[in-house]
Amino acid sequence: MYRPIGIIHSPYREAAKTPIQPKYAPGIRAQIEIFPEYIEGLKDLNGFSHIYLIYHFHEASSPKLRVVPYLDEVERGIFSTRAPNRPNPIGISIVAVKAIEGNKIEVEGCDILDGTPLLDIKPYVERFDHIPDTNKGWHEHISEETAKRKGSRKENNP
Amino acid sequence: MYRPIGIIHSPYREAAKTPIQPKYAPGIRAQIEIFPEYIEGLKDLNGFSHIYLIYHFHEASSPKLRVVPYLDEVERGIFSTRAPNRPNPIGISIVAVKAIEGNKIEVEGCDILDGTPLLDIKPYVERFDHIPDTNKGWHEHISEETAKRKGSRKENNP
Numbered sequence: 001m002y003r004p005i006g007i008i009h010s011p012y013r014e015a016a017k018t019p020i021q022p023k024y025a026p027g028i029r030a031q032i033e034i035f036p037e038y039i040e041g042l043k044d045l046n047g048f049s050h051i052y053l054i055y056h057f058h059e060a061s062s063p064k065l066r067v068v069p070y071l072d073e074v075e076r077g078i079f080s081t082r083a084p085n086r087p088n089p090i091g092i093s094i095v096a097v098k099a100i101e102g103n104k105i106e107v108e109g110c111d112i113l114d115g116t117p118l119l120d121i122k123p124y125v126e127r128f129d130h131i132p133d134t135n136k137g138w139h140e141h142i143s144e145e146t147a148k149r150k151g152s153r154k155e156n157n158p
Numbered sequence: 159m160y161r162p163i164g165i166i167h168s169p170y171r172e173a174a175k176t177p178i179q180p181k182y183a184p185g186i187r188a189q190i191e192i193f194p195e196y197i198e199g200l201k202d203l204n205g206f207s208h209i210y211l212i213y214h215f216h217e218a219s220s221p222k223l224r225v226v227p228y229l230d231e232v233e234r235g236i237f238s239t240r241a242p243n244r245p246n247p248i249g250i251s252i253v254a255v256k257a258i259e260g261n262k263i264e265v266e267g268c269d270i271l272d273g274t275p276l277l278d279i280k281p282y283v284e285r286f287d288h289i290p291d292t293n294k295g296w297h298e299h300i301s302e303e304t305a306k307r308k309g310s311r312k313e314n315n316p
Contacts (some may be wrong), residue, residue, distance in 0.1 A: 001159065002246040008310045021286045038245060040223040043235030049297030051237075054248055065198040077201030079279040081211075082286075087196060088160040088277045090212055092250070094289055119246045121237040125301065126292050128240075129251055134284050137205030144285065 004117035005041075005101075006034040008055060010110045015059055017156045020070050020082070022093050022109035024151035028109035029094070032118060033086050034103040046100045049123035051107070056117045057089035071150050080137055093115075094124050148152075162275035163199075164261075166213060168268045173217055173313045178228050178240070180251050180267035182309035188253070188268035190276060190292040192261040198280075203259045208282035209265070214245035214275045229300050229308050238295055249274075252282050 007038035012018040032053070034042060043086040045051065062085065068074065069081040076087050095107040105121075139147075149155070168188040170176040173306060189285035190211070203209065220243065226232065227239040236244050253265040263279075297305075307313070 001247070005245050015288055023233065023286055027175075038237075039266070040238040041245070042238075043194055043294055044238035045235055047293060047298070048238065049291075049293035052250070052288050053249070054283065055245075064194065065200065077203055078199040079196075080200075080202035080206065080281050082280055087163050088212075088276060090248070090278050092210070092212070092280065094287065113218050120244060122240055122250065123238050123294075123295055123297075124292060125240075125294060125297055126289070126295075127297070128181055128292075128303065129252065130288050131208050131282055131284070133287075134206075134282060136204060136205035136283060138202055139243070139283055139285070140205070146284065151201075 002119050004069040004119060005038045006032055006118040008032055008053065008116040008118055010112050010114045013114050015113055017153050018113050019150045019153050022095050022111050024109045024148060025109050027108065028110045030107050030112065032105040032107060034105065036103055038102050042100060045109040045121065045123065046097065048097060048123040050094055050096055052116060052122040052124055053093045053095055053112065055112060056118040056119055057084035057090045057091050058117055059113060060089040064088045071147055072138055076138055147153050160277050162277065163196045164190055164276040165272040166190055166211065167271050168270050168272045171272050175311050176271050177269040177311050178263040178309045180253050180269050181255055182306060183267050183269050185266065186268045188270065189263050190263040190265060192263065194261055195237065195248055197261050202257060204255065206255060206281040208254055210251055210280040210282055211270065211276060212252045212278040213247050213249045213270060215242035215281040216275055217271060221245045223241055229305055230296055234296055244289055266286065
């Protein structure tokens, strides 16, 4: 049984208008509020330029094993996508740390809905986490231009 | 409330002898057993060379907010480390997919204890997940040679 360690405050209040990845939310700021009992665990985090936020997709609809990903037009297995309506609705985003003060972390590149419960933070460590020369499955046929245009969800914003 | 979607079968039966990251477990194979009711969600996963495994650190000791990371000699805030004894003991590993057959995924580069409950699988997508030019916090002063030597945990093996 996991319990939130904090809450993510972002400008996004509607799932359909929330960018699908931090990459497609450049410049978007969010504030991570860490509950006071966990502040001590933030020590040394300020040396890292990027962190993983691990959170609960609190507004995910009921799980589906096949979904049409936002970037694609074909039904795919849920585990080959980042869609929120997963058997265990756990989300992961890599965001840039701009400032840490007390129990607040200011981050940039936010693709997370306002009010999302935060479960964990881990440092992004390039030597662990950068895998060069990967095969990208169904992403291979999605151009970067399409990913950027659709992924920003700007079309859904007025 | 999350429920396991499968079980990770690996050669590692003792935490102290388990490599700290997939990178330091080159060539090590593991079998991921997916429970039958989730098999349909594996569709399209075989096109990706790498996946995130998201799992429950089932043998983690009680949470600590400061720990001495395995690679370091100084106490650090838990959220600046990948240590398992976190407030929510969720682990993340990026592993290479070697084969998917039925409800079995054969992966390579395994740093996960045998019997670990699997919570989620996500595709590793380089355009989302590779962050170049990062600051690496306390990792900056750990040489790659030291990381490799300590991270493999070979010293703990006979």
